[in-house]
Amino acid sequence: MALGALISACADVRGGGGDLYATLPLAGRTLLEYQARLASAADAAPIVVLVERIPPTLLAAVDRLLADGIAVQLARTVAEAAAFFAPDDKVLLIADGLFADAASVDRIAGAAEPVVMTIPDNIGLDAFERIDGASRWAGLAVATGRQLAETTAMLGEWDLQSTLLRRLVQSGARQLAxxxxxxxxxxxxxxxxxxxxxxxxxxxxxxxGSRGDWVERYVTPLFEEFAVERLMRTTVRPQWLVAAALLLTVLAAFFFAAGWRGAGLAALLVSVPLDGIGERLAALRMQPLSRGDRLHRYLPFFAGVALTAFGVDLASREGGWGSLVTTAAALAFFHAGGVEKRRAATRAPAWLASRKGGIVLALPFALAGLWTGGLVAVAAYAAASFLRAQQKGAAKGD
Known part of the structure; x- marks a missing residue:
């Protein structure tokens, strides 16, 4: 049976200037957007929003969902909502104003039969509808399209949410605590x-989320949190931040090739937290970015191009082929270390070499004017990381 979702969005906020429970702000978006993304993550389609009126805030929320590829259908009447579902469809019901964690939604969405999620009838839970003397409705249920249509046919002036809940309980729907x-x-x-x-x-x-290397654990979190708090209420897309990191890395290569070492390193340093900010922003919007996507895959490549440009500039200005050899060694060890980390198929130690780690390591040498020393340090860092990763891989093979 196909799974669809019906989200109720009719209740008005008292003194809220015409806002609905569904349009209450939540992490830079609205409660409705969070509910719809939960339903989408549970593979529900269609996602129908039952709404009696459409304030501008709700319309803007729907537009954002559609722009992110989440097809939301608006229904102005109960009959319109029921018409979206076939009789044998499973319909995930999400109560008006409900915030639920993803695990609860996934748990009930996987039910093969009608089910009602319940919570104990404890003090302070008056906002949840009472089912009996011992339990209240948790705001999540699964009905069939047929049950929804039958309830719609006899509804009259009654409230769909409460009436359908009562019919589910009376029909013997399983109660899931x-x-x-x-x-x-x-x-x-x-x-x-x-x-x-x-x-x-x-x-x-x-x-x-989980932090990767030592830079992501100890250097960038404060920058990421500061930026995310200010960006989560904007229209900035997470992919734009990863693209900005990539653009800055490409610019750094041009700066190094032109001999502007300070500008090149500055561009790389600014790029360091951007993809992490994008990943956090995407997680907030329940659309996680994959580190295997095209933009992420290009970041190490163009960082290598920037390192090559820096090594060539260093060799041409300060003379000697040593800088070129050191650059080639650094590139080889970075690549080989990455291969070994992937082969190990286990979580790598945080200190192992990474794009971000190499950039941050170069900073103190640059501030001291020791550009060649910085290059040697980065190469040594990459070499030590490769040897450590190789040891872990060999130990795993044994």
């Missing part, structure tokens, strides 16, 4: 912006 414990899911019913503060903190923290 939200998992308790230290890693319990975050389920919130939001009716005002402050209700989503905890959710936004969790999203921002989750966007940090």
């Amino acid at each position: 939200a998992e308790p414990g230290p890693g319990a899911p975050l389920l919130l019913m939001a009716s005002r912006p402050s209700d989503l503060d905890d959710a936004e903190r969790r999203i921002v923290a989750g966007a940090r």
Whole structure:
């Protein structure tokens, strides 16, 4: 059976100037966008938003989703919403104003039969609809297209969300308890912006992801967090930041070739945090960037071009072929070290050579005017990293 999603977006924020629960701000976007991206990540299609009126904030949210390739359909009536689903389709129901973590959505979306997710009827959970004396609806359910159509036919003036929930419970739909414990899911019913503060903190923290080399762990995080906080509410696309890092790397090669060493190194240093900022921004918007995509793959190549241009300039201005040999050795060890790290198929130690590590390592030598010393240090760093990676690969093979 195909999986679709029906998101309710009808409730108004009290004193909110015409805003809906669905348009409450969340990590630079809206709650509706987060809900729709969750549904899309669970492979739901179509994604239908039931809305009685369309304020500009909701229309802007839908436009952003469409621009990112998430096809959202708007339905002004319950009958319009039901018409999008075939009788045998599974329909993921997402309550108006619900924030749910991805694990909860994936868990219920995988159900093969109608199911209602529940939480205990505890103090402070009045925003969640009560099912019985012991449990409340967690805001997520799976119905069939037939159940949705049948409910629509008898609805009259009643509320679809509550009526369909009641019909599911009365028909014997399985009740799936939200998992308790230290890693319990975050389920919130939001009716005002402050209700989503905890959710936004969790999203921002989750966007940090795993850190790679020592630069990403200890040098760039502060820059990344500062930039992401200011960019997450803008229309800046994550891919633009990776492209900017690539452009700066290409410019650095031209600067080095022209003999402008300071400008070249400055361009490389500015490029260092940009792809990380893009990755965090993409994670916030639930569209993670792959480090295997074209832009990421070009970054090490053009960093090698910049290093070559620097070595040639150093040899031509200061004389001697030693700079060329050192540059060639550095390039060879960077490449060979990368191959060994991929062959090891395990998480590499953070200190091993990387594009970002080589750039940052060169900075103190440049500040001291020791450009040749910086080149030698980068080459030695790459060589030591290659030997370490090779040892790990050999140990794994044994």
